[in-house]
Amino acid sequence: MNAVPHPTIALLQSSSLTTVVQQEIERAILQGEYAPGSKLTEADLAQKLGVSRGPVREAFRMLDEAGLVRTEKNRGVFVRDIPIDEAVEIFDLRASMDELVGRKLAANITPAQLKEIRALVDAMEKAVKAEDAYNYHLLNLKFHDRLVEMAGNSKLTAIYRKLIKELSLFRRLNLADGWLLPISANEHRQILKAIASGDQDAAGRAMFDHAMDSKERTIDNDLRRQARATEGAASKHAKAEHAER
Amino acid sequence: MNAVPHPTIALLQSSSLTTVVQQEIERAILQGEYAPGSKLTEADLAQKLGVSRGPVREAFRMLDEAGLVRTEKNRGVFVRDIPIDEAVEIFDLRASMDELVGRKLAANITPAQLKEIRALVDAMEKAVKAEDAYNYHLLNLKFHDRLVEMAGNSKLTAIYRKLIKELSLFRRLNLADGWLLPISANEHRQILKAIASGDQDAAGRAMFDHAMDSKERTIDNDLRRQARATEGAASKHAKAEHAER
DNA sequence: GTCCATTTGTACGTATGTATC
């Protein structure tokens, strides 16, 4: 009988200290414990995690390659702050990938998968009625992640998730634009219908359009936020300019 | 007067030893100096490059994240060997990205850019007539890379190039399928026409179809190659099985 | 089962660059 490896053992076999450190720093960044722009000091992190500086430096190189931090020579590494231009680029790219997802799903989705997606859409509509923006946000992430995963292209899934991580570093995602949730939820329902119908072009278009709408909502939201900020600064005699850098 | 930094100085400021090492190893891998599957010993590379182990290890982490090597704990790092399933996934993904490129270019390309692309297409047709498959291959890479770059989405460009690098680790690209070059060249001409016409959907479709055709050609080629290999092995009383691992 | 090569992780030293006062 071939033994099933104990989970802890399997984990120790696959993960080096470096990868554990990398995952922990990534988790902290994505959960907002280190804000975009903040400095990550290797000695501090090493001490905090109880390891030497070597693994931390290697983890930094991984996070840099993944686009989550930026390294300035002789100055250190900083949590990346995704500029709005790059966010727009990522949104466009994601829309194109989502279009591919929609086509593939319309062609290949199974009844069981369809049922799972339908449950998510139902849950999101409930969250809209309850005006629970936070829960909606989580369900929305899950919905899209599952769709991508179900498309059955692991490379696509990996890159999609990387893009989502980077996007989360874009000035605080707009999980607060409550009045737009019904629109988004309705689009999800349309996506579900198109996929279930088996019409590849329609499903692809539905997902593409949804992604682009989501882009418009997020970007517009950010522009308004910026406008308010600079306006506020102006009314304070432009005192906030020091904080810009 | 604000001085323009001397190029050497600017270079020293941006590139650490680690990044130089990373670029050198990457270059060597992509040029085939280290075949897919071969082992990269950090001490050897460090000595060969005249640096200590630190920068080499950090470069390994970058290359791992980029998908060019794989790290097995306590065993070392190896040049990645892209399996055919993953190559198929990458081709599908690239087709989707190319579709986006086609749409964007049909909408935004400038006359000067169009002229540059036309020159590349002309050059490729000349290479076909001269039956110069190698030169055609180089021009083809350049053609697609320029198109992506001209689409004006730097994130898209970066990811596209990463995918191309990974694909080049897929069992030796088929730059030898000479009799198919006219077909490929003709498709390029069609892409050019569609972009020049300004029809976004047509341009997107032309690029998507071309990418998928390219996939079929490459994958079919590989399957035939594999079939020949196993057939040959069978005729040699399956002696080659040791080489498979 | 032992031996050897290699990797993994730690510790420390020095040089260099940056920031701050």
Place this chain on the structure above:
DNA sequence: TGATACATACGTACAAATGGA
């Protein structure tokens, strides 16, 4: 403008653990 403190970059040396022959 120094002078100082600090962090990074890179090298080296050493111990422990692993995997293969």
